[in-house]
Amino acid sequence: MERSVGSRLIGLFQQLDKIGGKAAKNPSSTDDLQQIRYVTSKIYQLLNQQEKIHRDSVLKNAAQLDLILCTLRNCSDRAVVVNIIHILLELLGKTQVGKRSSALVSANTTNILLQCMVRETEDNVTNDDLLILAHQVLAKLSSKDRKFSTKARLHRTLLITLSLIKSNICQFKNLQCLLQVFKSYTNNSVNASYLGKHNSIPPMFRVIQQCGRKHTTVLKLALEIVYNVTKSRNNAARTIGGEHVPHLLGLYQDWHQLDTKHRHVNIRKAILNILKNITNLKSGRKALADANGIQILYDTAQDVIDCREMESLILLASVIMRKCCPRNKLPCDIRSPRKQDFTERQKEVELGNIALSTAVPKQKGQQREHKVQKEKKFSTSSCSYDIMGILLDWICDAHLRYAVTDQPTRAIERFSSTEYILERVLKILPTSVDMLREFPPNNFRISLPCLQFIYWSLINVEQASGQQKSNLSSTLRRLGEELYRSKTVKFMDVSSDKSDFPLSPTKLDKSKDGIYFRSSNQHVRLLSSLIILKTLSQVDLVAHVFDVLKNDLKSDVCKELFLYYQATPVVLQYLKPINKAFMGAAMDIFLQLSADTPFQTPFLESCGNEQWFRTVAMVLRAPTQDNKLLEKLSIILQKLSKFKTNKRFFDVYTIVGIIQEILRGCSTDQAFLALNLKSILFNLTSTGGVQS
Known part of the structure; x- marks a missing residue:
């Protein structure tokens, strides 16, 4: 039976190739188009009815896979496109199999599907079923394609998915694949900012409102999308302006009461992550305080403070509360075994609610x-x-x-x-x-x-x-x-004297x-x-x-x-290009230490090692360079080049070649930098020098 099915598949692919799948955009006659529809539907039926061995054989055969994708790219007939998307779904299987997804991504399937989506929306009458089928395939491929979010932005499919979400808010079967793709879009910060501008936040909250207790997967996806989008300060401000903060706090309270067995901790964590993004803004902190959010977070943290599984939630809630009241000690001390007494007393101290009185305090x-x-x-x-x-x-x-x-x-x-x-x-x-x-x-x-x-x-x-x-x-x-x-x-x-009570x-x-x-x-x-x-x-x-x-x-x-x-290595780690914000501060410290003082020589000796010169080479090779930073670095390198023992480090990390290249590109405004670079090259090439 397996041989007959395998041979039939081979025959169908040969027939598709003979018709001209690669030139199917302009078929010679309607008969050819009918044959392409027939062949693709038969391939889909065979793959749907048989075991996965035949799916794997198609994926391993590069010629057959290429033929399917070329037909999809070149053919604009909806019936053929739907058949081929069904074939791709069968090849992937019901579960997300890593090797199958990777094989399709390597064959440029995501690009072709995105092109099909754009082509479909350009027609006067759009077929939503076809677009949803395409999203089902993309939902399984997006996690394997590192450049998926960039490809989607370049093909301009972001708003297509958003409009589908708006029209399928109550269709949870369709929503899951749409939200999976949309989440992959928002993993890219540029996409997230763009989608926030195009009013993507209110539809997400409508989805969250529709989910209830049953559709936890869809709810989690929607919350993760909102989290990605609100990483942008502008989008966080839009969320605050839409008065969604009380909604999030109410949702957090509801799940805190419902999830007694802690099976959906990720949902609560996603809500707290959104609140964390929102409270990065002053208006967000005010909105949280106005909605009684600090008290809600504190009360919920107190309820689960003895549960180890909830430690991550408590810490996250603590971070949010610290942002809203940074000058006050948090009312919740996680490590205290008798937290209630501590909390009550601390509230009295911080809020100043204890009235001054000459009377003796109560025994309690x-x-x-x-x-x-x-x-x-x-x-x-x-x-x-x-x-x-x-x-x-x-x-x-x-x-x-x-x-x-x-x-x-x-x-x-x-x-x-x-x-x-x-x-x-x-x-x-x-x-x-x-x-x-x-x-x-x-x-x-x-x-x-x-x-x-x-x-x-x-x-x-x-x-x-x-x-x-x-x-x-x-x-x-x-x-x-x-x-x-x-x-x-x-x-x-x-006081040790029991009669002497403080007032x-x-x-x-x-x-x-x-x-x-x-x-x-x-x-x-x-x-x-x-x-x-x-x-x-x-x-x-x-x-x-x-x-x-x-x-x-x-x-x-x-x-x-x-x-x-x-301490030179402690500051040196901040000179690396990955810490761009602190490179100037680290260089200023090194420049201070290299000044003409009794400590200049010991400092320069502490720089004469592989770690220092490796970091310097990284700074010099950085694509974007700050002229002031280069000038300061050239001063230190000029002093280090006087030590003979450092010459090997200049050679090993090819710093001489980099300096020569920078010197050639120096303009007339960089005379001081050019002078230092020439001095470094002179010190390294001359026979004399200071012996370290």
Whole structure:
């Protein structure tokens, strides 16, 4: 049976080729067109009735696949086009099979289908069924075609899909494939911005409103589309103007109440992601607050705070609440085991709702204060004990025990190994974040050694495998935020004398604003800045840190500390073209350090390595270059070229050739740059030079 079906398929393809599938655009007669319709319908019937072995045989046969696609591209007859699209659907199968999709994408199927859609819409009477069939195929191919969104924009099919969505809002079977294709469009930021301008947001919210509880797949797709579109600030403003924020909050509340078994966490996460985009705007934060969004997010977070599966939702809700009230500590402390007492007390402190009174506080309030203080002391003590235990164990193992033995060499070899150091460091780092919160302000005897330990630990972790750093990503982020912000809520101090009750809560601990990154001590501030640069990636925070660091490095003391902590690689990572926003700031710091001071030579020696010259080569090869940046870089390279030991790096990374090319393209306005480049070439070609 299989042989007869296979031979019939071969015969049909030969017949299609004989008729002239490639020249089917202008068939010689209506008889030829009728035969093409017949042959394509028979191929579809055979593939539909038989097993997948025949589908795979067609996909593997490049000539047969090419014949089908050429017929689709050249033939404008609707019946033939519908037959061929049905054939493509059969070739793909009911499920999305990766190899089949890749084979069709490689054969340029997406381009041909997009052309067919455009051709169909140009007719006076459009066949929506044909367009929906084309979208069913594209829904399976779009994820495999990296350039699909760009192709769709160039073929101008974005608005075709949008109009189909508007006309099929209640047809969920059709909507799924349409939304899958539309989501692939919006993955491209240019497409998302364009579609937002053409009023694509209201139809998505109409789809969301129609979905209800049953059509969760369609609902999730619509939410993901809105998320992609609202990444653009203009589209986020359109969403706010359309008064969709209360709708999103209501939807989030509904799913929070319905999804008791947490089977649809992705839907709630998608809603929060949209709110996160919206609250990037001031008007969005105001709209969220006006719709009582902060209270809704807080209440829903409290309900699931003990559920590990919901941790991602709680963190996302916390990010949104931080945006809306950044100066206040969040009312929800995820790590506190007795969150209710903490929350109630904190609200009283922040909102100032406790009236000043000379009367003795009630017994209930007094007990609550004792509980909070007790928990705080217990938490601090626990962190201290953990770290002290690990450190004492480390000292005993690595030093004290082997100091009285006859085998000191073996001890040094073992305890200086990377694996041993990493094991100890990874135990201490997560706990050290909690310790930083509790250090007394301006006590540098405690805070400075802790910061030094954290900094050198991060250097060791970075030099080890990347997996260790990825496991610490959450800890590193918390560490950077703690050093940058360093703000906590301080509750009233409970006196040991029971009769002496304070009359009001204290305000925020203002003295703590002056620690770590905001410290008046240059050493602490510089070390905190370096740790923040290694742990945070938020643009505004990093830019502020660079400004402070640049100002501090005017001092010789800070320059000496910078070199002591071997901080050149920390700043060097921001000189790469991928960090375009910080290249100028990083270069300014290097230019300061290369000035004529006693620290010039040590700094230039710290730049004489492969990492530095590899980064410089990347900067010089960048397609778009800033003339001011090049001038500053040329000053440093001119000084480095005087060291004979650096000549091999100039050769290995072909920097000489790049410099010669830049020199040839220098205009009359770039005389200073040209002079420095010529000086570099002279230093490298001359026999003399400074011996490093």
